[in-house]
Amino acid sequence: MFSWELLVDAIVLGAMVGCFYAAVSIGLSISFGLLDVPNVAHPALLVLAAYGAWLLGDFDIDPIVAGLLLMPVFFVLGVLLYRTYHETFEKRGSEAGVRGLAFFFGMAFIIEVGIIMAFGVDQRTVQAFYIGKSIEILDVRIPMRMVVAFAMALLLSLALTFYLSKTFLGRAIRAVAQDEGALRLMGADPVAIKQWAFGIATAVVALAGALLIIVQPVEPTLDRAYIGRTFCVVVMAGLGSMSGTLLAGVILGVAETIVLTMFGASWAPAISFTLLLVVLGVRPQGLFGR
Amino acid sequence: MTMQGLGQRIGFWIGAAAFIALAFAMALVIRNEYVFFAGFVILQFIVLATAWNILGGYAGYVNFGTSAFFGVGVYTAVFLLKAVDAPLWIQILVAAIVGAALGLGVGLLTLRLRGIFFSIATVAITIIAETLITNWKFVGGATGVQLLRPPVTPPFDSYIKMLFVIAAVMVVIAVALARHVQNSGIGRGLRAIRDDEIAAECSGVPTLNLKLVACALSGALMCAAGAPSAMYLQFADPVSAFNLNYSVSALAMSLIGGTSHWIGPVLGAILLATTQQLLTVTISSEVNVLVLGVMLVLFVVVAPEGIIGLVRRVWRLVRRGTP
Numbered sequence: 001m002f003s004w005e006l007l008v009d010a011i012v013l014g015a016m017v018g019c020f021y022a023a024v025s026i027g028l029s030i031s032f033g034l035l036d037v038p039n040v041a042h043p044a045l046l047v048l049a050a051y052g053a054w055l056l057g058d059f060d061i062d063p064i065v066a067g068l069l070l071m072p073v074f075f076v077l078g079v080l081l082y083r084t085y086h087e088t089f090e091k092r093g094s095e096a097g098v099r100g101l102a103f104f105f106g107m108a109f110i111i112e113v114g115i116i117m118a119f120g121v122d123q124r125t126v127q128a129f130y131i132g133k134s135i136e137i138l139d140v141r142i143p144m145r146m147v148v149a150f151a152m153a154l155l156l157s158l159a160l161t162f163y164l165s166k167t168f169l170g171r172a173i174r175a176v177a178q179d180e181g182a183l184r185l186m187g188a189d190p191v192a193i194k195q196w197a198f199g200i201a202t203a204v205v206a207l208a209g210a211l212l213i214i215v216q217p218v219e220p221t222l223d224r225a226y227i228g229r230t231f232c233v234v235v236m237a238g239l240g241s242m243s244g245t246l247l248a249g250v251i252l253g254v255a256e257t258i259v260l261t262m263f264g265a266s267w268a269p270a271i272s273f274t275l276l277l278v279v280l281g282v283r284p285q286g287l288f289g290r
Numbered sequence: 291m292t293m294q295g296l297g298q299r300i301g302f303w304i305g306a307a308a309f310i311a312l313a314f315a316m317a318l319v320i321r322n323e324y325v326f327f328a329g330f331v332i333l334q335f336i337v338l339a340t341a342w343n344i345l346g347g348y349a350g351y352v353n354f355g356t357s358a359f360f361g362v363g364v365y366t367a368v369f370l371l372k373a374v375d376a377p378l379w380i381q382i383l384v385a386a387i388v389g390a391a392l393g394l395g396v397g398l399l400t401l402r403l404r405g406i407f408f409s410i411a412t413v414a415i416t417i418i419a420e421t422l423i424t425n426w427k428f429v430g431g432a433t434g435v436q437l438l439r440p441p442v443t444p445p446f447d448s449y450i451k452m453l454f455v456i457a458a459v460m461v462v463i464a465v466a467l468a469r470h471v472q473n474s475g476i477g478r479g480l481r482a483i484r485d486d487e488i489a490a491e492c493s494g495v496p497t498l499n500l501k502l503v504a505c506a507l508s509g510a511l512m513c514a515a516g517a518p519s520a521m522y523l524q525f526a527d528p529v530s531a532f533n534l535n536y537s538v539s540a541l542a543m544s545l546i547g548g549t550s551h552w553i554g555p556v557l558g559a560i561l562l563a564t565t566q567q568l569l570t571v572t573i574s575s576e577v578n579v580l581v582l583g584v585m586l587v588l589f590v591v592v593a594p595e596g597i598i599g600l601v602r603r604v605w606r607l608v609r610r611g612t613p
Contacts, residue, residue, distance in 0.1 A: 109538055
């Protein structure tokens with residue numbers, strides 16, 4: 001049954017979910033969008049961070065604080081990951097494509113199975129004072145957990161946009177994305193900058209993982225659903241565009257929520273992937289393509 | 291054709307005939323059903339890895355969607371069984387045709403998408419296909435469907451043994467096709483695409499046609515490999531039919547064996563699938579996926595040419611050592 005009320009509900013909730021999708025994709029927007037690293041392990045790292053937040057939850061640590069605590073750890077993890085990728089694939093040059101992809105695909109599987117073996121396949125949730133309550137905005141009931149995730153997501157995207165456009169290192173990262181060779185001619189070391197940027201991207205994933213477990217219960221194979229969502233958002237945004245990430249996230253969020261209310265949950269997994277295929281087919285450079 | 295080429299061809303077909311004869315003899319002599327239960331899976335993975343390598347290894351397009359083709363194969367068989375009660379060979383044949391058609395679709399994607407974009411698109415196809423099947427009530431929907439095996443025909447005394455021999459025949463067909471592709475102009479063209487697609491196109495290599503051929507062949511073999519799986523398990527559900535483990539396995543087996551020669555995926559599949567069978571029985575199915583992932587990462591980092599590359603390196607050392 002079609003009703004305007006349901007549609008408005010879906011759009012409002014979808015926009016909030018969408019900002020959350022932007023937050024979980026923004027790390028990929030840097031690592032894949034700006035640095036051209038085929039980081040298919042990104043969603044697995046996301047779920048790993050969510051489990052980190054769950055573990056810290058045992059010590060009565062708020063998930064967001066846990067996410068912040070995990071950031072330095074993930075920064076180091078990201079640096080190590082990029083170092084390995086660079087030494088083994090980027091340096092060798094040709095054929096890096098196939099094997100680099102396989103490398104990250106394999107890493108994703110190792111992380112996923114590692115989580116299963118360590119914590120089992122059960123769904124995990126966290127406790128916090130804002131989880132389980134809801135508020136009303138514009139006559140629409142919205143769970144508090146969504147509001148918290150939404151606010152954090154906005155904050156994160158704004159902070160990163162600021163970082164990439166106003167600070168010295170942020171501009172250096174964008175420069176490396178535009179022309180690596182030119183950077184080398186200027187006497188800068190593109191590899192060091194990319195390593196730093198990949199660290200930042202992975203650190204952001206730590207916080208995004210904390211948001212993930214606030215928004216929904218996590219299980220080890222959840223990363224598969226987020227392959228579609230994160231890549232859909234990043235590709236639709238146009239590689240490396242931060243403001244585009246936010247808009248693309250909202251488009252995906254609204255589309256998912258509308259289909260969910262109209263056709264039911266069994267169609268949900270295909271939406272992000274269908275949208276991704278459509279974008280790839282019709283406008284591969286994305287909304288704000290460079 | 292040179293004398294050496296002819297000799298190799300005769301040798302290959304004698305080997306293939308001996309292989310099928312061996313499988314047939316095993317089915318007649320060995321009583322323990324478990325041998326065939328495990329053997330079928332190993333043979334199935336040889337077909338999948340060989341099929342993956344036609345596109346991924348020769349042409350350099352990384353297909354993460356092996357499970358899409360496999361699952362579509364499984365469900366083609368389920369549909370034919372439920373709709374017209376079709377015999378097994380028809381299920382396999384139709385699955386191969388459906389797979390070729392789906393492969394052509396994937397091939398058209400390569401017009402615009404390369405590298406990681408192509409790979410992600412194949413994941414997308416997997417999830418979309420899985421969702422469609424999940425919502426299709428006729429073939430069981432999300433809960434899956436129970437299937438009944440028809441009575442077995444002589445000379446076989448059990449259905450699983452017959453499936454084993456059929457899988458052996460499929461292995462020979464898959465390897466023969468891969469070998470033909472590798473040694474013919476198709477293989478040379480695909481390798482040119484892998485090394486530099488634009489340069490290949492400029493030199494007059496019909497890149498699109500070659501990619502379409504590779505995708506269709508690869509897809510047909512993967513779907514055909516999936517079809518007997520329905521009868522093997524006597525059950526089909528979307529989650530296990532479209533399991534991403536098939537994708538990572540096919541890719542890992544090819545890369546670990548070595549992608550430059552048809553023997554690579556065969557070796558990789560035998561090695562990994564056998565280890566997997568042993569691990570699943572003795573430890574757990576999680577451990578075997580972990581072993582697969584670790585082996586894949588280790589090999590692409592340490593031995594990018596796979597087992598073939600290692601053997602070649604050792605061979606060169608040996609020859610240099612004995613002047």
